[in-house]
Amino acid sequence: EIVMTQSPATLSVSPGERATLSCRASQSISSSLAWYHQKPGQAPRLLIYGASTRATGIPARFSGSASGTEFTLTISSLQSEDFAVYYCQHYHSWPPTFGQGTKVEIK
């Protein structure tokens, strides 16, 4: 099983600031990496797939990048609706595991 490790666990950011979230895979997953966010009481929402492709309807302030087994989600200017828990997930093989999540909170 591929282990996904996210950092940090919590990120405190002021509205309008930039947020950078990291995710590491325990072995090569090519670009089979997705990012989701989830707000309390809501379903997760797909943000990025293929490590860097924005899903339908996702604003351009969200971007993803990759370097080997290290993946990054950047939110260029945080809006109020962006405060949530963010998960990375690989879908390279079964089981498609998630990272433990990064909570982005208001500073």
Next chain:
Amino acid sequence: EVQLLESGGGLVQPGGSLRLSCAASGFTFPTYALSWVRLPPGQGLEWVSAISAGGDSTFYADSVKGRFTISRDNSKNTLYLQMNILRAEDTAVYYCAKAGSLTQRGLLDYWGQGTLVTVSS
């Protein structure tokens, strides 16, 4: 518009059984793989199980293998999860989710709102 609506959650005693359903609409149901993912209280997302478009291939997390069974009825556009020998650690909100493409079956592009399963005596 893609819609996924879970049902069947509730309170069950340890060792008991429960069957979850997920009614789908807004896409060609028989074409896509589907998954169940759960969110235990205070924890992160955990993928539970997946089934291929035709239902001939199934996949399970080690934590539920031998206890849970995923199935689908393509004539009814409905996904199921039969959960047996339930444990306290199975307590979670259970989501059904649709595969994002025909080939990348673990990528999940649409999710339901979830149904709560509580295992407690």
